[in-house]
Ligand code: ATP
């Protein structure tokens with residue numbers, strides 16, 4: 001679990017702002033959810049025989065003896081909240097949430113025990129438009145962050161649960177004929193979750209997986225048409241994708257559409273964003289049969305990609321640094337700083353609070369990365385003026401009245 005230190009937070013805030021703008025552009029509303037839920041919720045939704053439930057959850061009994069779990073993902077909690085508050089009956093059917101998720105995994109680059117996800121969920125819409133809309137949102141986000149050419153979309157359809165069960169039987173008998181080529185993990189999954197074998201990262205198993213029967217040959221007309229309609233929309237809007245019939249996702253609740261955005265710039269943790277349709281989950285959690293499709297994005301992996309850009313310009317914490325020297329400048333400086341904050345909202349103004357000579361305060365101004373120093377000495381106070389000096393370009397210090405200084409800083413803020 002990581003601390004995000006002050007030098008890293010500008011990158012986070014930059015991405016978070018863009019994420020909010022992009023979701024806003026599609027009319028999605030934010031929902032804020034607790035990080036703890038009843039363990040039962042995750043077992044019922046994610047599935048007992050998934051990596052998450054089998055070995056990754058942080059679960060404990062609270063003082064009442066109730067079993068609680070730190071959320072390993074957000075879909076279940078979001079749906080729990082919507083059912084609890086009757087949200088599925090009114091108009092708010094496009095939601096997003098953002099926050100920490102917890103999984104007890106082996107930590108490595110791009111894989112942490114607390115990580116941040118953006119989750120986007122939509123309810124009540126069965127048509128292919130909404131599946132495509134989610135993909136458009138992600139595509140727009142990559143473009144806004146400048147990483148569009150670093151990620152690729154992979155698409156598949158898992159069909160309905162019924163279609164998948166027929167496929168599953170067929171897959172199990174195929175693998176049973178090739179038991180000698182399966183690793184220990186896959187042998188275990190053969191009964192519990194055979195589709196997950198297709199997801200193996202073991203190079204020795206690539207051949208046996210490549211020759212396995214393909215799910216796409218088992219889709220019924222409705223599933224096949226739904227999938228075709230999504231690809232038609234993407235074709236029309238110029239969004240490229242790869243069909244990947246081995247894409248099965250780790251969670252049990254998906255049906256029909258599944259997708260992942262992958263990159264080859266982050267080593268083995270290359271999936272930045274993943275999601276799909278999970279029409280059966282609402283009923284499974286006690287709601288009326290309904291439709292749902294969503295995705296989750298790992299923000300640490302997203303930021304790791306953004307950080308590979310060489311032209312990234314992130315804001316520094318301070319624009320202007322106020323230097324005060326002498327007895328009368330102390331009080332006057334605070335008054336001036338508050339006046340500037342009133343008049344120039346958005347400007348980040350820091351007052352030097354630990355004194356020192358002009359020289360040492362200038363050094364601090366430079367170190368914190370401010371563009372300008374505003375200078376107040378006894379002389380300026382007695383004349384009713386302030387000094388302003390650029391810390392970035394060679395320029396004489398200017399002497400301005402307070403209201404000229406405000407205009408100067410307003411212009412600076414506009415041009416920044
Ligand atoms: P993976 O195959 O990498 O384990 P997953 O299928 O378990 O991923 P999801 O549950 O679909 O992942 O989560 C969606 C996204 O959240 C992932 O694509 C990834 O970007 C991010 N993510 C998942 N687990 C972690 C983790 N332990 N640390 C950081 N990011 C994670």
Ligand code: MG
Nearest residue numbers: 051052105250
């Ligand atoms: Mg995982």
